[in-house]
Amino acid sequence: MSSPNILTDAEPANASDRTRRMRKLAVTLLVLAGCVNYFDRAALAVGNPEIRAELGLTYSEMGLLLSAFAWSYGLAQIPAGVLVDRFGPRKALGVGMVLWSFAQIAGGLVHSLHQFLTARVALGLGESPMYIGGTRVCADWFPLKRRALPIAIFNSSSALAPALAPPILTMLMLAHGWRVMFIIAGLAGFVVAALWMIYYRAPKDAGIPAADIDEIHRDDGAAIPHVGWTQVLWLLRFPTTWGMFLGFFGVVYISWLYATWLPGYLEIARHQSIANAGIWSAIPLAAGFVGAVAGGVISDRLGRLGGIDAAGTCRLPVIVGLIVAGIATIAAVYVADLWTAIALMSLGLFAANVASSCGWALAAVIAPVNAVATLEAIQNVGGSVGGSLAPLVSGILLQHSGSFVPAFVLAGAIAFACAAIYWSMTQRRITAPT
Template identity: 30%
Template sequence: MNATEKISKPQGKFKMRYVILALVFVNIVINYMDRTNVSIAMPELAKEIGLTTVEQGLIFSAFGWIYAAMQVPGGIMLDKFGSRIMYFISLFGWSLMTLFQSGISSFAQLLGLRLGVGFFESPVMPANNRAISYWFPENERGTAIGIYSSAQFLGLAVSMPILYSIHNTVGWRGLFIITGVVGIIWAFVWYVIYSDPAKNKWVSQAELDYIKAGGAVFEEEKAVKGEKAKSKLTKENLRQLFTKKLIGIYVGQFAISGTFWFFLTWFPSYLTEEKGLSLAKTGFLSSIPYLAAFVGVIFAGYASDHLTKRGFSKSMSRKIPVIVGLLLTLLIMGANYTSNPTLIILFMSIAFFGNGLATITWVFVTLLAPKDLLGLAGGIFNLCGALSSIVIPIVIGFLVAGGNFSYALVFVAAIALVGACSYIFVVGDLDK
């Protein structure tokens, strides 16, 4: 019997932890909307200000340069100031950068603003993981992580046709204005509603007891143990943060994020320029792989928690969805052998479904990292994913310079295979 089973679930319909999960979900939808709007704008934007494919790759990757560099400092700041303040600053800042992109007229201006978006978004994923670690007991955390991870896919699946419609109606400058304003408004909503559970005025004592008994992280316990001060780059902390298993999930995160960043940056251009689809049709077709990925994330989170509750080992229940998902991603290469739009989207959807299966990897951070270093470990973990946002768009920019995406798809598949091998051979058995 685990700690969560020793105390009954709180009665009543209102559960504040689900409100927090909904807030995080919307945060991620807005976050990825502002990451991908530039890929929707790019075909027309590139023509207007005269960008080459290599320059487009640099623009797509610019977000990741400073985003990656700020992961460790962002994790330290997150552990110091908490999710409420850091998320507000982050949301407001990147939304303002998005709004400013509506006024650009050169490569340099757009590059600078994309760097700004990356700077302000840097604490986001560690902040999501921190909020869920504080608000959810361990036996619900896999499902919670699966739900909030699905936001990037469901949000983009729903928003892609809307964003294309906005673009087709008010142009790419209007697209940046509207998405920027939405984020600025939501930043204030987050700040008003969110706080850690021990400080939250809307959570019931019964729910507080339940999540605490289930292994949720509590700030007052950290303060009593003096653990807040440990969130810094000391020699001992580095040793704890770079064990073999943690290195394995860091490599895996780079691989999983690699596929995602292909879809987030070059996929619309792939459909319009490589396959000759119209912008209107692209808006609809590009949403289908995101829906497939959403299904993958939801299924992975549910299956992982279900297997855990049925008594399967952590190694089996947590790793199987990730490994299977990474192997399914290899089917992205099937699109190289057909010009049929239906088959292309089918191969892309299977590959992205696999990417969704593999995206619950934040659960490994909570399982393997020291509790007092969750923010810092999350920052390093997300740094490895962020590195793919630098490498993948630039490499693809060079690979497609001749107008052919075939080698780009092979490259994405090869990275996914490396990730699968990392989880199989480097991460190994989680129960040892």
């Protein structure tokens, strides 16, 4: 999942062998955890028609259920970011993995909408530290100008898992039912939690040379002296923070439209069987995985060209990615041919995940290192609002219009607006007071 040749590009030439091994181990564990994380999220989308039929849910109620995870996930972001910055990602992610695994198993045992909503809320709380904690891991282990690529490799799990999930989860569901599908995904989370706690260590606890730690933080600038909620209030003074908050809304909105409604869209609008919808869904989602990795490669190459600072190499792919994703998403629902629609959706998810990877990397290069997780949390609150509204609004629009066209057009328009926000509001770095 994380190619050694690609990851080597992010390694400074003078890093010790011990540091190189620990960096690769950290990124590998993050990718594995991120894949299990997204398998858990995707299970509801894959089981959408079967769950809706068994529990007797309307499209609007299904939209509410699909969005419940994102609401709790979003509300927990800032507290999770504060906890990651205060206690470190090892403890925060370990506890989160255990909680989300219990919640996923509970989802396979429910018998009512209320019970299912409770399980999805718990899943959101457990998964809330995952990506902000993972970005902090990359900031802890990689120098400023080399962070975009490992963050992109890690973030690619958010696209790799949705690409793998439809065919794998669909086969599990067809063979054993949607409930067993949920339980197996939950058990996988406990395995990842054990691996994380056994093998991951922060640089200061990993026995690497002090010179490597100095090199990692050489270009970070001053750390901020205050942590906790004071840190949150300090970050909110900067327009850049608000630009990231508002802009990431569009990145996650368009991604979650695909993540939650793509199998249902193919079944309802394109008249595919459950099995075929699972297979077709894997193509755009696989393109999203390629886009997630490509975002880091693009940012890294822009940095090597020179003339653009580290923040600029992340901002530009976010802006272009959102514009391309918006165009492709709108076009996809107007074409009659299934192959063309899949190709356009693939382009849309590729571009959206380029924007996502570089959006995550932006916080790691634009703020003091001990504020990265909290800034990521603030940004991801905006993203989570987008993620919670995308399935809910799309379900409501489908319920009232009988068509997916309004939902996809709205997602494209939101992507354009958020590209403009990134362009106008994220041009200045966030620096500690002197």
